[in-house]
Amino acid sequence: MSSCREAELQSIGQQTYYYSQNQNQNQGRTYPHAHTASRFMGLELLYRALCWAAFYTQLALFLQCILLASAAGMLASPLLRMVRRTASTNWVGARAMRVLTEHVLGITVDVDGAENLLRASEAPCIIVANHQSLLDTVWLAWVFPRSAVIVANMFVRRLPMLGWFMRLGGNLFVRQGDKQSVRALFETSLRYLEHERTSIVMFPEGRRNPSEAGVLLDFKKGAFYLAYCTHAPIIPVAVQCTHALYS
DSSP states (O other), X not given: OHHHHHHHHHHHHHHHHHHHHHHHHHTTOOOHHHHHHXXXXXXXXXXXXXXXXXXXXXXXXXXXXXXXXXXXXXXHHHHHHHTTOTTHHHHHHHHHHHHHIIIIIOOOOOOTTGGGGGHHHHSOOEEEEOOOSTTHHHHHHHHOOSSEEEEEEHHHHTSTTHHHHHHHTTOEEEOTTOHHHHHHHHHHHHHHHHTSOOEEEEOTTOSOOOOXXXXXXXXXXXXXXXXXXXXXXXXXXXXXXXXXXXX
């Protein structure tokens, strides 16, 4: 028994010796794969930082395009009011937005079925579209009729530059849930369609909906009731591929 015990203790001692010897040898050793991992992590962080910087730069340029386009519309507004073409202020701003986004940001819009939108230039129509992101102001600039107004949320009215431009263009504002505001919107829309031969652009979802699956929100009934009362044709517009941009 004693010899077996001594052999076991001797074996444990040798293992302890080998372990401590290996530890002492590895203390000064460096591992290249650890430095490689940290280097790749640093490159990944740098890449992410550059992507965020590029995104915010593009966003800042986009907002500047909106401000400049609004300024162009505001400058044209007094002359258009003199010839009683107030709604054309929006068309001027839209054309300026189209030129700016195309040349400054390099954004172009593919429009399928553009010939259907010509009806809005011949007779007052109700244009209904889904609303995915801030970039929808760009496609509006590509298809906006010469005489049309937009229905927007009331908070847009208070925005500097853009809100001023939209008010000068005779656009309509509605406060959701306010029956008096909705009634005023309906009466003004009737006047535009029946007496001023001005088309109306509406977003029946009622708010921005950046759905990746393309699922629409429940439509508000205002645009369709307005079409029923005035017999104005409805031109549906489907917006795609803007939900992930400036949403």
